[in-house]
Amino acid sequence: MDTTDASATPDTGASAPPRAEAPASPDRQEAAAAPARPVSRRIAAAAREEAEAVVRGAWGDGERRPREEDVIDLLLVVSELVGNAVRHGGGLAAFEARAVDGGVRLDVSDHSPVVPAAASGRVPFPARDQGSGYGWPLIARLARDVTVRRRPGRGKTISVLVPVRAADPR
Structure with a gap:
């Protein structure tokens, strides 16, 4: 998955000169009025789409x-891991999802290079009044075979197996 965001531009503090544009159609006006999704949401959404595919x-x-x-x-685990990479890991460097015996390996x-302390063992859920901290407990409950490999000078790779079972026949 390509993690670059072609729409992102550096903030130089200078404003661009105004451009003359033709009046927008009602469809374009509605789309323009909708708030843009943050880059992290777009990256997570693309990773979820890839994993689901x-x-x-x-x-x-068929059967x-x-x-x-x-x-x-699977989609919850993808969201948590990718979101953590974006928020705490300096950005997503790579994402891969592949089918293996028993599930999907992410x-x-x-x-x-910082290894999350929670990745090394059992993780309790946070106190009820905390607004965050649920990611690793969810990963621990939903995924198996969690490993963290440091990539010398380049960060780390977190690998997990999310079990996927066949549905009951109809």
């Missing part, structure tokens, strides 16, 4: 369908 491609051939709750678990690379 992998699981549907591997398990979606062998994936359990929908397993697909939802490899999420970022630019930080």
Whole structure:
């Protein structure tokens, strides 16, 4: 997955000169009025789409369908890992999802060599009054075989297996 954002531009502090444009159609006006999604949401959304395409491609051939709750678990884990890479890891360096025996293997690379303390063992859920801190407990509950590999001078890769089972026949 390409993690570059072609729409991102550096903030130089200078404003661009105004441009004359033709009046926008009602469809364009509505789209222009909608707030732009932050880069992290677009990256996470693209990673979720890729992971879902992998699981549907591997398990979606007629009788062998994936359990929908397993697909939802996969998408939650993708969101958490990619979101953590963007927010805490200096940005997403690479993302890979591939079908393997028993599920989907995710490899999420970022630019930080710091290994999350929560990645090394059992993680309790945060106190109820905290607004964050749920990511690693969710990953620990939904994924298996969590490993963290440092990439010398280039950050780290977190690899997990998210189990995906075949749905019951209809």
